[in-house]
Amino acid sequence: MLIDAAGNEHSAVSGAVRIISLVPSLTELLYALDLQDQLVGRTDFCIEPEGRVEAIPVVGGTKTSDMEKLLALKPSHVLVNIDETPKELAEKIGANGISVVVTHPNKPADNIALFGLFGGLFQRQQQAGALIADMQGELMQTGTWPQRNVLYLIWKRPWMTVSQDTYIANMLSLFGMQTLCHDPERRYPEVAVSAELLASADLVLFSTEPFPFAAKHRDAFAQEFNIGVTPKLLSIDGKMVSWYGSRAIEGLRYLRDFTSQL
Numbered sequence: 001m002l003i004d005a006a007g008n009e010h011s012a013v014s015g016a017v018r019i020i021s022l023v024p025s026l027t028e029l030l031y032a033l034d035l036q037d038q039l040v041g042r043t044d045f046c047i048e049p050e051g052r053v054e055a056i057p058v059v060g061g062t063k064t065s066d067m068e069k070l071l072a073l074k075p076s077h078v079l080v081n082i083d084e085t086p087k088e089l090a091e092k093i094g095a096n097g098i099s100v101v102v103t104h105p106n107k108p109a110d111n112i113a114l115f116g117l118f119g120g121l122f123q124r125q126q127q128a129g130a131l132i133a134d135m136q137g138e139l140m141q142t143g144t145w146p147q148r149n150v151l152y153l154i155w156k157r158p159w160m161t162v163s164q165d166t167y168i169a170n171m172l173s174l175f176g177m178q179t180l181c182h183d184p185e186r187r188y189p190e191v192a193v194s195a196e197l198l199a200s201a202d203l204v205l206f207s208t209e210p211f212p213f214a215a216k217h218r219d220a221f222a223q224e225f226n227i228g229v230t231p232k233l234l235s236i237d238g239k240m241v242s243w244y245g246s247r248a249i250e251g252l253r254y255l256r257d258f259t260s261q262l
Contacts, residue, residue: 002117002120002121003117004101004102004103004117005082005102005103005104005105006082006102006104008100008101008102010099010101010117010121012120012121012122012123013076013077013121013122013123016076017038017076017077017122018038018040018073018074018075018076018077019035019038019039019040019041019075019076019077019078019079019122020039020040020041020042020059020070020073020075020077020078020079021039021041021042021043021046021078021079022042022043022059022062022065022078022079022080022081022084022085022089023043023046023062023079023080023081023084023085023103024043024045024046024047024048024062024243025242025243025244025245025247026079026081026103026245027039027042027043027046027048027053027056028046028048028049028053028243028245028246028247029114029115029118029245029246029247030118031049031052031053031246032127032131032245032246033115033118033119033122033124033127033128033131033246034124034127035118035122035124036052038122039056040056040057040073040074040075041056041057041058041059041069041070041073041075042056042057042058042059043058043059043060043061043062043065044058044060044061045061045062046058048239048247057069057073059073062084062085063084063085063086063089065089067092067093070093071096075098076098076099077098077099077100077101077121078090078093078098078099078100078101079101079103080093080100080101080102080103081102081103081104082102082103082104083104083187090102101117101121103117103244105167105244105245105248106165106166106167106170107167107170107171108135108139108167108170108171108174108244108248108251108252109135109139110167110244111131111135111244111245111248111249112132112135112136114244114245115128115131115132115135116128116132119131131246131249134249135248135249138249138252138253139174139252141252141256142174142175142252142256143256144176145175145176145177145259146176147176147178148176148177148178148202148203148262149177149178149180149200149201149202149203150172150177150178150179150180150201150202150203150204150205151179151180151181151191151193151197151198151201151203151204151205151231152168152169152172152179152205152207152236153191153204153205153206153207153211153213154168154188154207154209154210154211154238155210155211156211156213156217158190158191159190159191159192159193160188160189160190160191161179161180161181161188161189161191162179162187162188163179163181163182163183163184163186163187163188163189164178164179164182165182165184165187166187166188167242167244168241168242171241171242171248171251171252171255172241172255174252174255175255175256175258175259176259177203177205177259180197180200180201181197193225195225198225198227198231201231202230202231202232203231203232203233203234203262204221204231204232204233204234205234205235205236206218206221206233206234206235206236207236207237207238207241207242208235208236208237208238208239209238209239209242210238213235214235215235218233218234218235221233232262236258237254239251240254240255241254241255
């Protein structure tokens, strides 16, 4: 038996499989596992791999999938994530006799189990094994880095960040970057930016998603909070830091290069 993140048991498929992915990073992972021909539906946020995924029908957003469209595609499996998929939506899908595969990687090493789950479930053990080997190789090369306090911003109006028990924070911590403003009650808390907070930060990182922070936003932030030389205000590729699955392998390389240039 194969166990998903919600403790649900799944059996390896032996016949035809029709997969809908409601998670962008998992959609990308399906292509890395050579499962693109079995992918029959996606969300409008599932945009990778660019140039290949566009022909797959869209069933709505990650949290607002259209059940009529979803059921019309007759999926055998729907891929969801605890953080990104409302529990009510997952339960409604499961109530229609569809296998709902729940994922929840919370640190980079969790991708190894994710690869194994999908590889075993969808009969892609060889492809999963290659991803596991690549992931293990990258994890072994993370090295030791200077400790830095970082304010990682994912949204504005209101300002929002990530708590330390999230995948993003755990990715950053591998490279010595400790996220500020942890809230044990919220994984993605609002944050009140103040002079005191900024004085405790070595870096303020502006993620390119979900809010598309650009140079103009960093400039406005520096002006609003009268920032001089420190803390450093830097853009960071949100996909590389927050997307698990096959992207995590490239993400670790990205963060190693990013940190080495600080």
